[in-house]
Structures are given as C-alpha cells and as structure tokens.
Amino acid sequence: MLWTVLKRNISPWQIAGYALATLVGLTIVLIALQFYADVSSTLGSPGTSPAGVELMGKRTKVISKPVSLRNTLSGKAPAFSAEEIAAISSQPWAADVSAFRASDYSVWAGIELGGRTLSTALFFESVPDRYIDIDTPDWTFDPEHPEIPVIIAKDYLTLYNFGFAASGRMPAVSEAMLSSIPMQVTLSGRGRTATLPARIVGFSSQLNTIAVPESFMEWAHERFGSDMPEPPSRLIIATADPSDPAIDKYLSAQAYDVAGPSNDLGRASRFLTVLTVVIVCIGGIITLLALGILVLSLYLLVQKNRRDIAVLVMLGFTPGSVARRYVCLAAAVNAGILVLASGLLLLLRGVWEEPLREIDFAPASPLVSLFCGVAIMAVVTVLNVAIIRRLIWKIAK
Amino acid sequence: MDKTIERITLRGVLPRVFAAERSSAPIRASQVWLAELTFERGRFYSVNASSGMGKTSLCSFIYGLRDDYEGTIELDGADVSRMTVGERCRLRSRHLAYLPQDLDLFPQLSAVDNILLKNSLTDYRSEAEIRRMLGRLGLEERADSLVAHLSVGQRQRVALVRALCQPFDFILLDEPVSHLDAANNRLCAEMVTEAARSLGAGVIATSVGNPLVLPAESLTEIKL
Known part of the structure; x- marks a missing residue:
C-alpha cells in the first residue's frame, strides 16, 4: 500500500530512458575492457602465444x-x-x-x-x-x-x-x-x-x-x-x-x-591502449549522462511526491522506510541493466573471440570485465541510494 | 522515548509570526501563548479560538512538524524541537496521534486503505475492526470508495479513524468536527472518548466554535 502511494508520478518512460542510456554506456565500457583484456592477456604471457607476442611487441x-x-x-x-x-x-x-x-x-x-x-x-x-x-x-x-x-x-x-x-x-x-x-x-x-x-x-x-x-x-x-x-x-x-x-x-x-x-607493432599496442581508454571514456561519459538523467528523474519524482512523502512521515513512517521503496526500484533497474549489459558483452564477444583464437591469441576470462560491470553498477547504485536518501530526509526534516 | 508520556508542557511558546504582536490584547489574553501550560495524560482539553490565532500551529508544534516558535515545548521534559527525525517518527506511531485540520488523506487510495496504510505501521487494529469503526461513523458503504470521491465531512471521519489506529498517550485533534453535524459530532466524540479512556490517554481538541463534544466532567476549556 505504501508503494501504491509512492509509485504515483513514477514515469516508466523516464526509467526506460535511463535504463537504455546506462545500458549503452555500460555495454561500451565492458566491451572495451574485455577486448583490451583479450588482446593484452596474450601480451602478458610471452611464449604461450607467439603470434600475440609478435603483435604486441616483446616484453x-x-x-x-x-x-x-x-x-x-x-x-x-x-x-x-x-x-x-x-x-x-x-x-x-x-x-x-x-x-x-x-x-x-x-x-x-x-x-x-x-x-x-x-x-x-x-x-x-x-x-x-x-x-x-x-x-x-x-x-x-x-x-x-x-x-x-x-x-x-x-x-x-x-x-x-x-x-x-x-x-x-x-x-x-x-x-x-x-x-x-x-x-x-x-x-x-x-x-x-x-x-x-x-x-x-x-x-x-x-x-x-x-x-x-x-x-x-x-x-x-x-x-x-x-x-x-x-x-x-x-x-x-x-x-x-x-x-x-x-x-x-x-x-x-x-x-x-x-x-x-x-x-612498430608495439606502437600498435600503444594505439590499442589509447583507443581502449578513449572508448572506455566515451562509455563512461554516456553512463554518467545516464546517471544525470536518473538524478533529474529522482529530483522530479520526489518533488512531485513531496506532499505524499511529507504526509507519510507525518503519519510516522521513517524517511528510511519511505526511501527503501525507491532504493529497491533503483537497485532493481540497475541490476537489470547489469544483467543485460553482461549478456550483451558475452554475446558480442563472440564477434572477436574466435578470430583471435585463429591467430593464436588466448582471450582472457570475461570475469574481470563482469566484475568491473558489477563494481560500476554498485557505485551507480550507491550514488542513487545517497541521492534518494538525501532528498527524502530533506523533506522529513 | 518508549515510556508513556505523562505531560506536555509549554513554556513561553509563541509562533514567530506573532512576535511583533506579543503585547497585543489577544496574545495577552491567550492561556496558551507566552504562558506556562501543562496538558496531562488522562485529561481532555478543548482549545477554542477564533480563526488565525494559531490552533493548527499549536498542534504542529506539539507534534513536531514545525519549529518556527519561541519558547519550549516538552514531552515529559524532552524538548520536542531537539528530537531527531527517528525519535519523532517513533513518537508519532506510539505516543502521539494526530488528526490534522487538512486531513492529509491520500486521494488515490480508498477510505479503508488510507486507514490500513497507517495501521500497517502500527499493526494496532484488524481490518474488520477498522471497518466496524467506519460503520459506526456511518461510512460502511463508503469504506471502499476513493477518498477523492468523499465529502469533506466523510473525509474528516476517515481521518479520525486513521488517527485512532495506533497506541497513544495524547491525541491531537485539529478542528475534527468542523464539517460535521451534531449527530456525527457526538458519534466521533464517543469514539475518541472510548479510545482515550481505554488507553488512559489525554485528548487535545481545537475548534472555532464547533467543538468536539467531549465529556464535561473531565474537560478543561482553554482559550487560545
């Protein structure tokens, strides 16, 4: 019933916009990290894959x-x-x-x-x-x-x-x-x-x-x-x-x-590193912009529900219990984005994984990239939680 | 604050908005503003005043919704204005019940859901009991109607039942029957009196000429 009150004014389109933008940003970041890991893992183990060593330059x-x-x-x-x-x-x-x-x-x-x-x-x-x-x-x-x-x-x-x-x-x-x-x-x-x-x-x-x-x-x-x-x-x-x-x-x-x-091929490796950093930055900026969309949506939502939130606190509901509902929503959306981005990463990785194997590269485990995805979304969720709590406590006071 | 609140004490309280009028005749005549006043648990108080004298402000100050006043308000010695948000929330679900003048119901919920929402916090009454209370106030047929579709008088009764869905040491009723006829006033007064007496609680009800008809033998009239 509390959710019935709080969900008023939640715009599915705003959530969808945030989810889509974050999904694109996070997927770009994960793909860039995974591709770099796949190529550089061969660089990191000279002797196991001569082709990779030759390509990346010897250590x-x-x-x-x-x-x-x-x-x-x-x-x-x-x-x-x-x-x-x-x-x-x-x-x-x-x-x-x-x-x-x-x-x-x-x-x-x-x-x-x-x-x-x-x-x-x-x-x-x-x-x-x-x-x-x-x-x-x-x-x-x-x-x-x-x-x-x-x-x-x-x-x-x-x-x-x-x-x-x-x-x-x-x-x-x-x-x-x-x-x-x-x-x-x-x-x-x-x-x-x-x-x-x-x-x-x-x-x-x-x-x-x-x-x-x-x-x-x-x-x-x-x-x-x-x-x-x-x-x-x-x-x-x-x-x-x-x-x-x-x-x-x-x-x-x-x-x-x-x-x-x-x-010369070592320089290519350098170029690859720079390219990866640029792509990660682009993905990161998209993710940050998406986070901006979410922050604005949260401000708007809390402002629209300001009176209802104030009444709930007046009735004795703690700001924490009110915030928890919005936190759960943000966490669920972020978890969904993470799952989708991870799925997209594993799917799209197939595009380069097999060709790399054919030229004697040993692609890295996707666990590191997936862990990075979890870490990024954990940070995003913590930010979401902090913003939600701050807004609701402000009303409660 | 989990023990029973025995008294609410006001010392030199004056809304800041009245600061320039502290020497005016109405403020000097008030038994509340700038006075030392104690409300005791178990007693009933009817606070009467003309419009604009600060009845809603008084309830909001005691309930901890506002602190734009000078002086102090203490609940058994604890300054309300210094309480944390958490302490105030605990107070509002365990010790102080409140019926605000503007009712603060959720129009998107039905009458019974508005009450069940509060009850979900306190777990004080069963849904059947709540429906019986609504029926007693003539709202049996309207229990499942959206609040947005109810008249002001009906909403006042819904808000009253909601206020009674919690344990309390004091109940603050801000013009609770301003839109009710004499018969409904009596029904509401009976319900409030029963609930307060069963808990040994105090009742503070404000009015602008249509007071809640509380039992005369334990009633103290206060002029604001």
Whole structure:
C-alpha cells in the first residue's frame, strides 16, 4: 500500500530512458575492457602465444652495440660498461636488466645424423633463468651427473631446414627429432678438456642464441674459463610496457641495436591502449549522462511526491522506510541493466573471440570485465541510494 | 522515548509570526501563548479560538512538524524541537496521534486503505475492526470508495479513524468536527472518548466554535 502511494508520478518512460542510456554506456565500457583484456592477456604471457607476442611487441628486449671497424681490427666485440648498464637500469621503463654471459672457452659439439657424424665449433650463452621462455623441468645442471641442457633459437632451426638442408645435401629435421638426438660437447680451456653429453630441451622464439643454464655456465667457467672475464656485449631488458615509446626513443638516442623486429607493432599496442581508454571514456561519459538523467528523474519524482512523502512521515513512517521503496526500484533497474549489459558483452564477444583464437591469441576470462560491470553498477547504485536518501530526509526534516 | 508520556508542557511558546504582536490584547489574553501550560495524560482539553490565532500551529508544534516558535515545548521534559527525525517518527506511531485540520488523506487510495496504510505501521487494529469503526461513523458503504470521491465531512471521519489506529498517550485533534453535524459530532466524540479512556490517554481538541463534544466532567476549556 505504501508503494501504491509512492509509485504515483513514477514515469516508466523516464526509467526506460535511463535504463537504455546506462545500458549503452555500460555495454561500451565492458566491451572495451574485455577486448583490451583479450588482446593484452596474450601480451602478458610471452611464449604461450607467439603470434600475440609478435603483435604486441616483446616484453623483453635484447640490445647490443653496433660493430665498428675498430672492433673488427681489435678482434673484440663492442661491450657495455658498468656505467652504461647502470644508466639503462635507471630508466623508468626498465624493470630488470641482465647481461648475456658468453662462454670464454672452446666449445665443440658433435651429433650422429643420418649415419654421419656432424661436428662443429659452437658457443654458449646464458641469461638468468627468469628470461627463459621454455617451461621445462630439464633446465637444470647437476655436476654429479653432468648433462648439458641446451635451448637453441627457433630461427637457427629454420635457417638449417629452409636454407642449409633445402640445398639438397642434408635432411630437414623437426624440433622433436632434433631434441631426441644425443649430442656430445667437448669443452676445452686452461689446458683442460672434458666431453659431456648434451641435449636440446627447447626452441626459443625470444632468445636468439644457444642458451645453457647459468649454473652450467658458472661450473664450466671455473674449470675452463679465463681469469679475465669479458664485459657483456649483449643485454636483455625486461620492460613493464613494451609499447612505451620512451624505450625506442632512448635506445635510438644511444645508438643501440635491438634484436628482432622493430617496435612498430608495439606502437600498435600503444594505439590499442589509447583507443581502449578513449572508448572506455566515451562509455563512461554516456553512463554518467545516464546517471544525470536518473538524478533529474529522482529530483522530479520526489518533488512531485513531496506532499505524499511529507504526509507519510507525518503519519510516522521513517524517511528510511519511505526511501527503501525507491532504493529497491533503483537497485532493481540497475541490476537489470547489469544483467543485460553482461549478456550483451558475452554475446558480442563472440564477434572477436574466435578470430583471435585463429591467430593464436588466448582471450582472457570475461570475469574481470563482469566484475568491473558489477563494481560500476554498485557505485551507480550507491550514488542513487545517497541521492534518494538525501532528498527524502530533506523533506522529513 | 518508549515510556508513556505523562505531560506536555509549554513554556513561553509563541509562533514567530506573532512576535511583533506579543503585547497585543489577544496574545495577552491567550492561556496558551507566552504562558506556562501543562496538558496531562488522562485529561481532555478543548482549545477554542477564533480563526488565525494559531490552533493548527499549536498542534504542529506539539507534534513536531514545525519549529518556527519561541519558547519550549516538552514531552515529559524532552524538548520536542531537539528530537531527531527517528525519535519523532517513533513518537508519532506510539505516543502521539494526530488528526490534522487538512486531513492529509491520500486521494488515490480508498477510505479503508488510507486507514490500513497507517495501521500497517502500527499493526494496532484488524481490518474488520477498522471497518466496524467506519460503520459506526456511518461510512460502511463508503469504506471502499476513493477518498477523492468523499465529502469533506466523510473525509474528516476517515481521518479520525486513521488517527485512532495506533497506541497513544495524547491525541491531537485539529478542528475534527468542523464539517460535521451534531449527530456525527457526538458519534466521533464517543469514539475518541472510548479510545482515550481505554488507553488512559489525554485528548487535545481545537475548534472555532464547533467543538468536539467531549465529556464535561473531565474537560478543561482553554482559550487560545
């Protein structure tokens, strides 16, 4: 009966207008957030989806200095000084900077392939394990049972299969086949020689080198390495945001070479972020305008029902009990909007979800976007409640 | 405030609108304005005055609807003007009943629904009891009619029944029978007297010449 009194002057058209405007605004916000989450979730897990990593720009960058004529004449690779490394580390975009450590001893590897023994001089490099993009339990070295796990760049295998082998002299090999072939590695230096078994445990799309575990590199250096370690000639940098234009700007200014493709696609990622922010802002503005419509409608409704509300309070109804009816209405409308917007999000997400999967992207869970929707509508509802209570208490006083 | 209210005390009360007339003959002659006056629970008071002397203001001040007055009004020592909205709402559903002069009924509701609305707050009477009360005041046939379709006299009786749908220590009746004939005045007075006596409550009724006919033996006449 109380509702019979209070519902007078409620305009279904005003509620419908608010609901529609909020629905449009909230759906735009949720779609923008979900699309960004779907694309950036791949960016956040390098190695799991190479296509995504390539598109968004790598989180790690490998840099070196250009080789000059002086380096050629001196026989030494251009190296980074401690001051240069410290300067890079101090950049705001540099989350972590580590050096490639190269083998300072002789490495000779041999394999049995197609009944023939192939042997070649090699080199090893190591980087901290956190930069290894291959998830394998074999990435350890035990001096008691020494077997060297090796990760080689995917590009090396590609070069072999489509360059060297394709010339007709050698068979092409797959990653699985190459991994199963036992290798013998002979290390020599400081007058010592040792031959150890080795095995390829993975192929990296991130590291353009022949990588061994740091623990092995340390062990081998103690036995075969020189007493005068060379300064690092390559650095690996982890960045929080690979699309940050400040990275390219700094590296270009210092004339450092960056391994791999240029950062043009990283810029695309930056553009995507900016676009997402713009769309979220547009959705947010529409939602805010819709909220404005609701606030005006509430003012109008309470003003029209001012006399009835005053009489109810005169009869002894508390402002809270009067406000509760309007609060329930606002909460029900907002809940309906949230459900519809969530449904629309899940429906419209199908438009890009499958195409993204086809290009090796791993779309994110919609839970985060849905949680954002719940949070936005919770804030909107709290605002509604505060406005309703304020208006009714004003009349009650 | 959940205990019974025993007395309502006015000390030097004057509506602000009369501030410039405080020395005028009508104000000086008033037994209410600028006086010390106590209404006691269990007694009946008939406050009589000519138009414009502030009868409705007096009821609104005591009921806590307005505070545009000087002086103090206390309910057992508690200043009405200092009560919170929550305290006033509790007071209005448990201790003070009120029949306003302009009745304040909801025209979109039927007579019985107007009363049931108040009763939903207090849960004081059954619907059958409410219908019997309406019947006793000659409104049995009109109980389910929209208030908008009732005459002023009929609305006054509906508002009276609504005022009686709660426990109270005092009931404030602002010109409750101004549009009723003598027979209906008597019926209303009987109903108010029965309800007040059953609760041991006080009655304060205002009038401009057509007073509610309350029992003379416990009636105090007050000139506003």
